[in-house]
Amino acid sequence: MAVRPKEPDPNVASVYFAPTDPDPRLEITRAGWVRRLVKSRAFQFALILPNQIIFWVVITAGLFGVAAPTRNFATVITWYIWFCAVFLLMVGVGRGWCAMCPFGGFAEWIQRRTLWQRKPKSMTLGRRWSRNLSRYGLLPSVVLFIVLTYFEEYFNIAGPGEPRYTSFLVLSVITIALISFLVLERRSFCRYLCPLSALIGTVGATGMVTGFRTRNREVCLECKTKDCMRGSERGYPCPWFEWPGSATSNLMCGLCSECFKSCPSDNIGLFVQKPLTSVIQPLRRRWDIALGVLLLLGLVMFQQINALPIYTTVDNWLNAVTHFPSYPNPIDYVVIIAAITAVVLGYIQLLHKSLSGVEGRSAASFTQWLMPVAYGLIPLVAADYLARQLPRFFDHMLRIVPAISDPFDFGWNLFGTAHSPLYNVHLLSTAGVVRSQVIVIAIGAIGSIYATWHITQRDIRPLTGRLWAAKVAGALFNALLGVAMIWLYIAMAGAQ
Numbered sequence: 001m002a003v004r005p006k007e008p009d010p011n012v013a014s015v016y017f018a019p020t021d022p023d024p025r026l027e028i029t030r031a032g033w034v035r036r037l038v039k040s041r042a043f044q045f046a047l048i049l050p051n052q053i054i055f056w057v058v059i060t061a062g063l064f065g066v067a068a069p070t071r072n073f074a075t076v077i078t079w080y081i082w083f084c085a086v087f088l089l090m091v092g093v094g095r096g097w098c099a100m101c102p103f104g105g106f107a108e109w110i111q112r113r114t115l116w117q118r119k120p121k122s123m124t125l126g127r128r129w130s131r132n133l134s135r136y137g138l139l140p141s142v143v144l145f146i147v148l149t150y151f152e153e154y155f156n157i158a159g160p161g162e163p164r165y166t167s168f169l170v171l172s173v174i175t176i177a178l179i180s181f182l183v184l185e186r187r188s189f190c191r192y193l194c195p196l197s198a199l200i201g202t203v204g205a206t207g208m209v210t211g212f213r214t215r216n217r218e219v220c221l222e223c224k225t226k227d228c229m230r231g232s233e234r235g236y237p238c239p240w241f242e243w244p245g246s247a248t249s250n251l252m253c254g255l256c257s258e259c260f261k262s263c264p265s266d267n268i269g270l271f272v273q274k275p276l277t278s279v280i281q282p283l284r285r286r287w288d289i290a291l292g293v294l295l296l297l298g299l300v301m302f303q304q305i306n307a308l309p310i311y312t313t314v315d316n317w318l319n320a321v322t323h324f325p326s327y328p329n330p331i332d333y334v335v336i337i338a339a340i341t342a343v344v345l346g347y348i349q350l351l352h353k354s355l356s357g358v359e360g361r362s363a364a365s366f367t368q369w370l371m372p373v374a375y376g377l378i379p380l381v382a383a384d385y386l387a388r389q390l391p392r393f394f395d396h397m398l399r400i401v402p403a404i405s406d407p408f409d410f411g412w413n414l415f416g417t418a419h420s421p422l423y424n425v426h427l428l429s430t431a432g433v434v435r436s437q438v439i440v441i442a443i444g445a446i447g448s449i450y451a452t453w454h455i456t457q458r459d460i461r462p463l464t465g466r467l468w469a470a471k472v473a474g475a476l477f478n479a480l481l482g483v484a485m486i487w488l489y490i491a492m493a494g495a496q
């Protein structure tokens with residue numbers, strides 16, 4: 001069975017507009033010149049183009065450039081700079097990366113047969129995403145990210161390992177994206193399949209950009225055309241199948257600005273919100289996001305544990321027993337991720353069993369507890385992913401200076417920096433790197449405690465007669481998790 005996300009029924013649209021969902025106030029697109037810029041059909045193309053050029057240079061440099069990974073442009077820019085920059089972008093702007101992403105951008109250019117114009121027909125079979133799979137929301141994306149990370153670890157791609165593996169990785173994501181865009185309608189790939197989508201969506205909830213939203217929701221209730229969803233001659237129907245009128249978080253807005261161009265009432269804007277608003281505010285939490293957050297937590301904590309000597313001993317032993325060629329053994333990879341997920345699920349079950357119950361109401365389900373508790377963990381998970389990138393960034397980001405002068409190993413010295421001594425300069429000492437990781441985790445833990453406190457106040461209040469116990473338990477659990485992450489970073493001593 002195939003399914004397309006439902007379009008809003010104007011007769012029931014008022015259910016989307018709960019009174020507790022205040023409109024964001026600070027509009028980025030209020031200034032005339034910004035509105036004209038974003039209204040331009042070439043706007044997103046201009047965002048994607050520089051990244052598109054860099055990615056094709058990366059692919060070429062990885063395949064044909066210098067073999068040493070610490071000098072190759074592809075590995076240096078991808079693993080020392082890009083990965084850290086993307087996490088910073090997620091934490092600050094939500095799906096800012098999706099607005100300029102070369103994977104989706106390239107596939108969409110081909111699908112639409114144009115770089116920016118509005119064309120009536122697209123080159124795609126237009127198949128709808130499976131109804132059976134759609135009930136799992138972004139979980140396929142989480143699973144694919146875990147699988148992709150396994151291959152990245154196995155081939156030591158981000159180590160960085162052999163540069164050609166970085167090219168193969170980028171090429172395979174582009175190829176899968178292209179096939180998906182030619183078979184499935186719009187950006188079904190981004191909405192359901194892209195290995196980065198769930199991570200960007202959840203970590204991006206901490207960000208300060210709302211996504212494109214309606215300015216006056218009363219206008220949407222009266223609107224007969226719903227051009228933002230259905231498209232018009234000015235813009236494509238929302239490629240992410242969203243309705244800006246119903247959004248209460250920035251989770252699924254790819255910031256493509258098509259609705260901004262389409263809306264006949266000029267009723268769409270891009271707004272700034274307080275950090276963590278999209279963590280605390282959503283009125284309709286999703287169980288797939290909740291479970292995805294726990295799995296992503298398991299994955300990033302695996303990447304901390306795998307730097308400990310005890311892990312190496314266990315992994316070597318498992319490889320010997322199972323005759324598996326090298327790190328990481330898939331058994332310990334899966335078991336550690338599952339075990340961390342299970343610990344958090346066990347904690348939520350404990351809350352559910354011990355604190356559920358309000359006189360005169362039926363008992364809350366486990367899922368009703370799972371969703372608010374897991375959303376409260378998002379700032380800590382986001383901080384852990386960011387902290388995990390810092391050693392490579394601070395130790396080696398200056399290696400881009402020599403690498404950029406001769407990306408294809410042709411003996412060039414384009415910027416006169418091919419032999420720059422910056423190659424050996426570290427921005428921070430090992431102790432400084434660990435301190436930066438501790439600070440990032442501490443900020444994440446404070447963010448999680450703050451978010452959990454507010455989420456508990458609104459979403460767990462109807463589930464329990466012991467609200468204070470739930471608040472204190474949430475604060476303690478987040479603090480303990482933060483301490484565990486900090487302990488791991490200190491034990492890792494800046495390991496990459």
Ligand code: SF4
Pocket residue numbers: 097098099101102103104105177189190191194195196197200254
């Ligand atoms: S979901 Fe994935 S492919 Fe789509 S724009 Fe975002 S990062 Fe790119």
Ligand code: SF4
Pocket residue numbers: 214219220221223224225226227228229244245262263264265266267268
């Ligand atoms: S087209 Fe404009 S007015 Fe109509 S529903 Fe969409 S955002 Fe609202």
Ligand code: SF4
Pocket residue numbers: 211212228237238239240241242243244252253254255256257258259260
């Ligand atoms: S059309 Fe609007 S709501 Fe849909 S992804 Fe693009 S910017 Fe976001």
